[in-house]
Amino acid sequence: MKYNRILLKLSGESLAGEKRNGIDEIRLEEYARQIKEAVAMGVQIGIVIGGGNIFRGLSGSKKGFDRVKGDQMGMLATVINSLALSSALSAIGQKNRVFTSIRMEPVGELYSKWKAIESMQNGEVAIISGGTGNPFFTTDTASALRAIEIEADAMLKGTRVDGVYTADPEKDPSATRFDTISFDEVYNRGLQVMDLTATTMCKENGLPIVVFDMDRYGNLLKLLSGENVGTLVHV
Numbered sequence: 001m002k003y004n005r006i007l008l009k010l011s012g013e014s015l016a017g018e019k020r021n022g023i024d025e026i027r028l029e030e031y032a033r034q035i036k037e038a039v040a041m042g043v044q045i046g047i048v049i050g051g052g053n054i055f056r057g058l059s060g061s062k063k064g065f066d067r068v069k070g071d072q073m074g075m076l077a078t079v080i081n082s083l084a085l086s087s088a089l090s091a092i093g094q095k096n097r098v099f100t101s102i103r104m105e106p107v108g109e110l111y112s113k114w115k116a117i118e119s120m121q122n123g124e125v126a127i128i129s130g131g132t133g134n135p136f137f138t139t140d141t142a143s144a145l146r147a148i149e150i151e152a153d154a155m156l157k158g159t160r161v162d163g164v165y166t167a168d169p170e171k172d173p174s175a176t177r178f179d180t181i182s183f184d185e186v187y188n189r190g191l192q193v194m195d196l197t198a199t200t201m202c203k204e205n206g207l208p209i210v211v212f213d214m215d216r217y218g219n220l221l222k223l224l225s226g227e228n229v230g231t232l233v234h235v
């Protein structure tokens, strides 16, 4: 197995499937099944989910919302997605625990590194919701932060593109994909597959990132089995 412990970042937008907003039950179940299979392989999994399918503070502020309140709405959106994933995992018999970065029992348990590690060691999926708990950040940064805290071997960024490209592949059809790329090259080329705060945290803490297409069923297991899936971003 390639990694013993991972932090899997799931895209909120991808969770909406074809709907573009809200939660697509089929996509949710596909994610849950892949995660259960990965746990069965013996991988310890922490998860951070985005909230872009429900609300983003920056888009809200362009429509007149206060930025801090908008970001708080966005963080709550990640809690909603996390509860949905928790429910889908429980429905297929996968033990899991929802942690929140902001105190809100009984919705979830207040996050701490040690509780999350203990949960993973007990075979539970640790779903870490609520972003960093602070406005002006993203769930990519929350993923980097939590991955480093829980001492993950890698951060796997599951998204709707199959890796890092020379340009945004959704805008530039001539863009080509990297198998591997260094953090320095990501900066030098100005690639925007993750925000710079997240990228910098990973680089400074020697945490590799794999960007891969989580919406293609089976990719997570392939990646964990050592197959060449996605793009490895390395120090």
Ligand SMILES: Nc1ncnc2c1ncn2[C@@H]1O[C@H](COP(=O)(O)OP(=O)(O)OP(=O)(O)O)[C@@H](O)[C@H]1O
Residues within 6 Å of the ligand: 010, 011, 012, 013, 014, 049, 050, 051, 052, 053, 139, 140, 158, 159, 160, 161, 163, 164, 165, 166, 167, 168, 169, 170, 171, 191, 192, 193, 194
């Ligand atoms: N150089 C690049 N290589 C690959 N993807 C890129 C690149 N530049 C921009 N992107 C875009 O980044 C997107 C992936 O980012 P991400 O998964 O964070 O989406 P998101 O919508 O921010 O997720 P969330 O809903 O969780 O906030 C891709 O859909 C792709 O269009």
Ligand SMILES: O=c1ccn([C@@H]2O[C@H](COP(=O)(O)O)[C@@H](O)[C@H]2O)c(=O)[nH]1
Residues within 6 Å of the ligand: 012, 049, 050, 051, 052, 055, 056, 057, 058, 070, 071, 072, 073, 074, 075, 076, 077, 078, 130, 131, 132, 133, 134, 135, 136, 137, 138, 139, 140, 142
């Ligand atoms: O640490 C954080 C994480 C997220 N937010 C807010 O939540 C939304 C949704 O997260 P995405 O990463 O965009 O999916 C984000 O736009 C922020 O508004 C935050 O404030 N702090």
